[in-house]
Amino acid sequence: MQTVKQVLKPDWRKLFLFAIFIAVAVGGKIQAWAFSDVPPKPPLYDLLRPFPIWPMWMFLLMPLALLTLPLRLLGIDVMGGPAWLFIIANIAYFYLLSCLVVTSFEWVKVRWKSQGEMTK
Numbered sequence: 641m642q643t644v645k646q647v648l649k650p651d652w653r654k655l656f657l658f659a660i661f662i663a664v665a666v667g668g669k670i671q672a673w674a675f676s677d678v679p680p681k682p683p684l685y686d687l688l689r690p691f692p693i694w695p696m697w698m699f700l701l702m703p704l705a706l707l708t709l710p711l712r713l714l715g716i717d718v719m720g721g722p723a724w725l726f727i728i729a730n731i732a733y734f735y736l737l738s739c740l741v742v743t744s745f746e747w748v749k750v751r752w753k754s755q756g757e758m759t760k
Contacts, residue, residue: 653742654735661700661734668697704733 670682671694701719708718708729718729 647743654738657738658735664697667693
């Protein structure tokens with residue numbers, strides 16, 4: 641239980657990565673307007689159009705889609721259901737992902753450092 645608390649405890653690196661993930665999600669949502677063409681055009685659409693944000697967002701969402709597949713079989717569609725559910729799932733998923741990425745890098749750094757000390 642202590643390990644889970646340590647992994648989920650916020651620090652500046654986790655929050656920074658989380659902010660990047662949220663920015664990708666917002667940019668991807670703005671770029672997704674291209675598939676609907678329902679007026680009005682979202683703000684910043686023309687500015688973000690040359691960047692591959694939407695494919696990056698879709699790539700980031702693939703694990704979430706796979707994780708929520710069992711819920712879809714129960715009738716809870718996180719990916720295509722109500723917008724509020726999708727937003728909450730994105731926020732929770734991106735925070736967990738940022739925590740896992742930072743913790744993984746810390747673990748690799750510690751292991752790498754200990755391997756270097758063993759060879760001396």
